[in-house]
Amino acid sequence: MKSGMSSSGSVSLSSSSESTESDRSKDMRLSGEGTSSGVVTSGMPMEVVREVREDPPEELWSRLLNSWLNCTPVISKGVNGDIVSLERVSAVDRVCHGKEGSTEKFFYMYMCHFSQLHVRLPLDDFTMGVLRVLNVAPTQLHPNSWAYLQAFRILCKPRRPATWLSLISRPSISRLDAFSQSFKHFKDGYFKVIVKEGGKSHFMNADGSTKFPFSWTNNPSRYKDMGLEELSASEKEVVGMLLKFVDKLPTKGLVRVYNSVHPIIDIEGHMVQSGKKNLALFQSLRKEMAAKAKAAGKADVPNL
Numbered sequence: 001m002k003s004g005m006s007s008s009g010s011v012s013l014s015s016s017s018e019s020t021e022s023d024r025s026k027d028m029r030l031s032g033e034g035t036s037s038g039v040v041t042s043g044m045p046m047e048v049v050r051e052v053r054e055d056p057p058e059e060l061w062s063r064l065l066n067s068w069l070n071c072t073p074v075i076s077k078g079v080n081g082d083i084v085s086l087e088r089v090s091a092v093d094r095v096c097h098g099k100e101g102s103t104e105k106f107f108y109m110y111m112c113h114f115s116q117l118h119v120r121l122p123l124d125d126f127t128m129g130v131l132r133v134l135n136v137a138p139t140q141l142h143p144n145s146w147a148y149l150q151a152f153r154i155l156c157k158p159r160r161p162a163t164w165l166s167l168i169s170r171p172s173i174s175r176l177d178a179f180s181q182s183f184k185h186f187k188d189g190y191f192k193v194i195v196k197e198g199g200k201s202h203f204m205n206a207d208g209s210t211k212f213p214f215s216w217t218n219n220p221s222r223y224k225d226m227g228l229e230e231l232s233a234s235e236k237e238v239v240g241m242l243l244k245f246v247d248k249l250p251t252k253g254l255v256r257v258y259n260s261v262h263p264i265i266d267i268e269g270h271m272v273q274s275g276k277k278n279l280a281l282f283q284s285l286r287k288e289m290a291a292k293a294k295a296a297g298k299a300d301v302p303n304l
Contacts, residue, residue, distance in 0.1 A: 062088050065191055068111065076120040083199025084121060087192045095139040095190050098215040104194050105204065107214040108139045111189035117146050118258035121193065122202035123212070126153065131212035135221045138212075143186050151254035154263070156238050241285060247275040 065088045075081045095108045113119040123131075123138075130149060131138065195203045203211055228236055253270030260266040264286070271279040 068115075072111075072115050074114050074121055076122065079122065080198065083196060083202055085194040085196055087194060089190065089192055093192070095137075095187075096216045105200075105210070105214065106192050106194040107137060108190050109193050110139055110143065110186050111191070112143055112186040113138070113146060117143065117150050117255055119146065119150065122199065124153075128212040133221060135217050135219060136213060137216050139190060140213075140216045140220070147251050147255055150258065151249065151251040154254050154257050154267070155242070155249070244281055244285075246277050246281075249278065 250270045257263045271282050
């Protein structure tokens with residue numbers, strides 16, 4: 001009797017005239033250990049094949065998405081969660097697809113937008129303005145670019161997109177390093193954001209048009225570098241302040257501040273990592289801005 005282990009761990013048998021009773025006993029014991037149950041026919045153990053139920057990919061993806069949503073904030077604090085419906089994508093959906101005849105207003109978002117970059121819905125006016133100026137959908141903008149956007153927001157909280165565009169379009173004045181040198185696997189995780197009736201004002205204009213491209217576009221804007229003379233007075237102030245920093249600021253660290261209980265302390269900690277000169281300048285600028293805010297009777301002091 002010759003025996004060989006199958007992939008399931010049970011024993012596969014082939015007959016031989018030289019088999020002994022002890023061989024049969026050994027084979028029967030092994031077969032009983034390798035399978036949850038065995039059937040003996042004419043003294044020979046037979047492998048029992050059990051059918052294992054596998055959930056359809058759509059059901060599995062729905063469970064995974066719900067599990068992910070339970071531990072990842074997607075909606076901004078203080079905003080009604082009923083403004084959108086977050087749904088799994090089908091096997092044929094792709095982030096580059098358009099409405100394809102659907103009557104629903106929806107756009108796609110990557111999971112990394114929320115889990116790593118701390119983006120929240122609804123998008124603010126500045127973020128939607130950048131997407132609108134660039135003429136791209138949220139998933140059409142690379143995650144590293146989203147990280148620049150998020151880091152800039154945590155520093156300056158701007159209201160218009162022009163400044164951010166000028167910061168990333170001119171390497172000579174860049175003050176933010178790359179979030180990741182190689183942002184991997186983000187394309188595999190995305191879902192559909194369907195705008196519900198109660199959320200239309202957050203994503204739609206009064207005339208029914210969208211506040212930013214919901215679908216990928218074939219003609220992203222080819223914007224040109226902006227000189228300081230083209231900026232408004234407030235924009236020049238923001239850019240001038242950032243240009244005072246000598247070393248590049250840590251984009252990844254600044255993005256993490258969105259999840260911080262003590263943002264200013266954490267910003268200072270990240271400034272230390274990028275150079276003591278940056279920390280000293282940041283603290284000096286904070287004191288200067290606090291004095292201006294107090295003189296103007298304002299209680300809130302912006303991060304920068």
